Amino acid sequence: MQVWNGADQVPADLGPTVATLGIFDGVHRGHQVVLAATVSEAEAAGLTSVAVTFDPHPATVHRPEQDFVLIASLTDRLERLASTGLDAVLVLDYTLEFAQATAEEFARRYLVELLGAHLVVAGEDLRFGRANAGDRHTMVELGRSLGFGVEIIEDIACPDTGRRWSSTWVRELLAGGDVAGAAHVLGRTHRVRGVVVHGFKRGRALGYPTANLRADDLGLVPADGVYAGWLIRPEHAPDDGTSKRLPAAVSIGTNPTFHGVERTVEAYVLGRTDLDLYDEEVVVELVERLRPMVDFDGVPALLDQMADDVARTAAILGVPAPARPEVSFPSG
Incomplete structure (x- = not known):
């Protein structure tokens, strides 16, 4: 699996992709369902599967006074993402300046122009863009206007307890x-x-x-x-x-x-x-x-x-x- 630390490391000749995005803290079973769908859709279409993640965690940037610790280090997160069969992971530096991008600006710059997303796969709890204003409905609308498909994966619950993986x-x-x-x-x-x-x-x-x-x-x-x-x-x-x-x-x-x-x-x-x-x-x-x-x-x-x-x-x-x-x- 390739790891791109920043937009400048993404190959110019990447070609179309199937992309997903999230923090993926812990890469738990719910994340794994979304990632498996991303890999499967990419393989079926002969495209590159890419996950976009962020470091540091947004919570540590917006609320530095809180004692927030990731479940897994970035090293372990990348190792676990690699085990899902992804072709690549793009790690974006999360800063207050980065957080000012609107949902449309984020989708246009990173998903369309940088990654050439043919399809975006995401979970029901998707949030992105300034103030987390973008959600799954926003992504579907942006897909229509910017020219990419969107597949939303419904929350998967633990069969023993009925609680969603989180x-x-x-x-x-x-x-x-x-x-x-x-x-x-x-x-x-x-x-x-x-x-x-x-x-x-x-x-x-x-x-x-x-x-x-x-x-x-x-x-x-x-x-x-x-x-x-x-x-x-x-x-x-x-x-x-x-x-x-x-x-x-x-x-x-x-x-x-x-x-x-x-x-x-x-x-x-x-x-x-x-x-x-x-x-x-x-x-x-x-x-x-x-x-x-x-x-x-x-x-x-x-x-x-x-x-x-x-x-x-x-x-x-x-x-x-x-x-x-x-x-x-x-x-x-």
Whole structure:
């Protein structure tokens, strides 16, 4: 899949396309229906399928005072868009100036003149143009006047609950720590991505060395607690003869037993004390929440719980459970 970072990267000889547009935050199951229709229509007509997305998220531009975090980073969003079979994605820089374009100005400049849209595919909740004044009805009218077809995909609801697939639903589930529920809406395991940094090395002293990620720049981090998951190293990471996808017990929170204040994501790769992951960008996939974060009455109780967390993680992930480390936290 080609990625065009800005209008100036779109090839002049692109030819006609089937296009769709949206933030696609999380690329959840509802997004996937729209994207699949875009790809299918393009293949049937022998045209190029293109998704137009925006970075940063409009909410962070219009309401910078709000603590808004994307479900997935742009890197992960593009990776997920690529998995749908799209030929290309156009990433437009969203600024206050860009936001002043009317719905007609946006459609004319980007969909018609830049992408040569033969057909535009969109969901029922489509909004575009200044003040989000453009909707699906606007797009149909613009298609008639500017010469492109429009296909509107009706909202698809979860058959179990009747609720429409949405980024809002994903956010609600993650806020409650329900990563398994979020995975159902997303159609894949929720993940965070970040660079491994030096921590306090408490885990190493306890026999459970962890890869530490600061929780302020990872994507949408779920509620504090302990999770079963996977730590995924980049393909270019040093080859140590093992898989780049490693089973992990993941702790999210401030380490209340040690009176911590900084919120972190810490991943212990089961049975591994030899990994040197510092300065690597890793992905942590969160499969299931084991428990909330607890302030334990001393290190021995914490060690007992950590051993149980590791055993449960291994069972959930279907991997062998490592032996409990024969260490204790130094006193004094």
